[in-house]
Amino acid sequence: MTEHDPIYDADRLAEIVELDLLDAEVDPILQDVASRAAAGLGLPVSLVSVVLDEALHVAASHGIDGLWLGETGGHPVEWSFCATSVRTRDAFVVENAETHPYHKTNPLVVQDGVRCYAGVPMISSRGFVLGNLCVVGLEQRTFAEDDMVFLRSMAAEAVARIEERRES
Amino acid sequence: MLSPPSAPGIPGYNDYRAPTEADARAALNRVFGLERGAEHWSLACREAGLSAGGVNGPEPLARVIHALAAQGGPSKAVARSIEIRMRTYTRLAAKSLALSDGGQG
Numbered sequence: 001m002t003e004h005d006p007i008y009d010a011d012r013l014a015e016i017v018e019l020d021l022l023d024a025e026v027d028p029i030l031q032d033v034a035s036r037a038a039a040g041l042g043l044p045v046s047l048v049s050v051v052l053d054e055a056l057h058v059a060a061s062h063g064i065d066g067l068w069l070g071e072t073g074g075h076p077v078e079w080s081f082c083a084t085s086v087r088t089r090d091a092f093v094v095e096n097a098e099t100h101p102y103h104k105t106n107p108l109v110v111q112d113g114v115r116c117y118a119g120v121p122m123i124s125s126r127g128f129v130l131g132n133l134c135v136v137g138l139e140q141r142t143f144a145e146d147d148m149v150f151l152r153s154m155a156a157e158a159v160a161r162i163e164e165r166r167e168s
Numbered sequence: 169m170l171s172p173p174s175a176p177g178i179p180g181y182n183d184y185r186a187p188t189e190a191d192a193r194a195a196l197n198r199v200f201g202l203e204r205g206a207e208h209w210s211l212a213c214r215e216a217g218l219s220a221g222g223v224n225g226p227e228p229l230a231r232v233i234h235a236l237a238a239q240g241g242p243s244k245a246v247a248r249s250i251e252i253r254m255r256t257y258t259r260l261a262a263k264s265l266a267l268s269d270g271g272q273g
Contacts (some may be wrong), residue, residue: 008198011191013245022248052197054249068259074252077186107181 006086008075009052012128020165021050021059021130023159029161037135037154038062041147045136048158049082049119051129056080059131067112071166076122079108082132085121089129091148093118095138118143120155133158178260181184186257187242189223199242208243212236226254 043054045063064070084092119134124144133155177183194207195260237247
């Protein structure tokens with residue numbers, strides 16, 4: 001990571017705060033987006049994630065109640081699959097985490113059983129990657145182009161909802 | 169991130185350690201640069217009734233992080249990051265202890 005790493009961009013972090021993405025109160029519409037994303041792809045977990053400088057913050061979710069992630073509301077950024085999209089500004093897919101060069105030693109994989117992941121960046125109207133809409137599974141699987149089109153449409157819904165906060 | 173030798177790592181979680189004052193200051197430095205990072209930290213410490221360099225242990229650190237969050241802007245995001253890292257450590261340490269005692273994690 002360098003000083004130009006967008007993860008640490010103060011303007012991006014200011015945008016996240018301005019859009020009230022760190023509020024403890026969960027937006028029911030974002031929650032609904034997460035639930036529909038999980039159901040649409042037949043996976044147990046979906047997150048509306050906000051990637052901060054040192055941690056991933058869960059803004060809305062489906063399927064993490066009762067898990068430690070549900071209690072902490074996030075996890076260290078070095079364990080985050082979603083952080084990749086902040087750097088690439090593109091979707092990130094891991095079909096088998098056990099063989100992924102970086103994530104095969106990720107505690108979320110080794111200890112908590114994550115096996116597959118697909119995330120699409122949520123990019124604000126000012127051009128900042130806020131985080132991802134992502135789905136997570138406990139078994140390896142492939143993601144077809146139709147799956148990613150669906151996930152992108154869900155991410156667009158999430159961004160539209162988030163942008164409403166700027167106008168209100 | 170740096171941690172004092174007294175903070176035990178979490179087995180199975182890449183020896184994950186509790187965040188310290190040094191970690192929080194390093195995080196601010198990465199976002200704001202050395203000079204402004206130090207200014208934000210000193211201000212938060214003053215607001216919490218503590219001195220920069222003397223924030224030892226999770227409870228004083230939590231007080232300073234609360235004050236840092238109140239600054240708003242990127243400081244609030246950095247504060248939330250450290251808060252999540254603290255909560256993660258607390259939760260996983262409890263889980264690890266429960267498992268080592270033969271209970272449920």
